Amino acid sequence: MATCVRAALVCWGLCLLIQVPVHLFCGGNSSFRSLRSSRAAVVTFDLDDTLWPVVEVVEEANQQIARAYDLPADQVMGAMRRLRREPVGESASYTSLRCMAYAELLGGDEATAEEIVKAWVAARNRAGALHLYPDVVPCLEGLASSGAMVGAITNGAGNPSDIPPLADFFHFCVSAEEDTIFPHRKPSPVIFEEALARARALGWSGKTEWWHVGDDLATDVAAASRVGMRTVHVDRPGQTENRFSVSSKEELAARQAGADSEPDLQVSTLKGLAERIAS
Numbered sequence: 399m400a401t402c403v404r405a406a407l408v409c410w411g412l413c414l415l416i417q418v419p420v421h422l423f424c425g426g427n428s429s430f431r432s433l434r435s436s437r438a439a440v441v442t443f444d445l446d447d448t449l450w451p452v453v454e455v456v457e458e459a460n461q462q463i464a465r466a467y468d469l470p471a472d473q474v475m476g477a478m479r480r481l482r483r484e485p486v487g488e489s490a491s492y493t494s495l496r497c498m499a500y501a502e503l504l505g506g507d508e509a510t511a512e513e514i515v516k517a518w519v520a521a522r523n524r525a526g527a528l529h530l531y532p533d534v535v536p537c538l539e540g541l542a543s544s545g546a547m548v549g550a551i552t553n554g555a556g557n558p559s560d561i562p563p564l565a566d567f568f569h570f571c572v573s574a575e576e577d578t579i580f581p582h583r584k585p586s587p588v589i590f591e592e593a594l595a596r597a598r599a600l601g602w603s604g605k606t607e608w609w610h611v612g613d614d615l616a617t618d619v620a621a622a623s624r625v626g627m628r629t630v631h632v633d634r635p636g637q638t639e640n641r642f643s644v645s646s647k648e649e650l651a652a653r654q655a656g657a658d659s660e661p662d663l664q665v666s667t668l669k670g671l672a673e674r675i676a677s
C-alpha cells in the first residue's frame with residue numbers, strides 16, 4: 399500500500415513538473431490555445447472581407463441599431479461621410495466618427511452616443527459570427543492542429559475574441575481603432591510591429607515564419623511584406639465593393655499606392671491554407 403502511495407506521489411510530482419512550464423508559457427490565460435511546437439508559424443488575418451463580407455456585417459449592425467434606437471442607417475452614414483470631409487472628422491478613427499454622427503443626430507447627447515457605439519460594435523461582432531465565410535473555421539482548425547499562433551490585424555472594430563466561433567482560435571487581436579494604435583492603420587508598419595510585440599509577449603521566439611492573410615493588396619500584402627512577413631492574398635470571387643467605407647483621403651491614397659503588390663501566395667479560398675503554409 400505504501401508503495402502505491404509513493405508511486406502516486408511521484409506521478410503527481412512529475413505531472414506538476416510538466417504542467418508548470420506550460421502554464422508559464424501560456425501566461426496563465428486559459429482562453430488562449432498554447433503553441434504546441436516551437437517551429438510552428440504565426441499566422442495573422444485581416445478580418446473584414448477576409449473572414450466575413452464587411453458589407454453584410456455592417457449592414458446588419460446598422461439595421462439593428464436603427465431598430466433599437468430609432469436612428470435610420472442612411473442618416474448615420476450620411477452624417478459620417480459629411481463629418482469625414484470636415485476638419486473635426488478628417489483624421490478621426492471610425493469609432494470616433496460614428497460617435498460624432500450619433501451625437502449629432504441625438505442633438506449633442508454624447509453619453510447616449512457612446513452607449514450606442516458600444517451596442518453597434520457588439521452587433522457588428524454578432525453579425526461577423528453569422529456571416530463567417532464557410533472556409534474560415536476549417537482553416538483555423540487546420541492551423542490549430544499545426545500548432546500555429548493565430549492573430550488578427552485589423553483596421554476595423556471587429557474582434558475575434560468577442561465572436562464565439564472564433565474566440566478559441568485566436569491568441570491576439572490588434573486593431574487600429576485601439577487608442578494606443580490609432581492613427582497607425584494598415585498599411586502603417588506600426589500596427590504590424592505591435593502585432594510582432596504581442597506575439598513575442600505570448601511566447602513567439604521570432605525564429606519561425608510569420609504569414610499575414612488578407613484581401614487587400616496594399617494594406618495587407620504590401621504592408622506586411624515591408625515588415626518581413628510572408629503574405630497570402632485572398633481574392634474571393636464575387637466580393638462586393640464596400641459601400642459603407644468612410645476611409646480618409648490618406649488611406650485611399652495608400653491603398654492606391656500598393657495596389658500592384660505581389661503576394662507569396664494567391665488564393666480564392668482559405669480551404670487548405672494550413673497545409674499550403676506548412677509545405
Ligand SMILES: [Mg+2]
Pocket residue numbers: 444445446447448612613614
Ligand atoms: Mg479586408
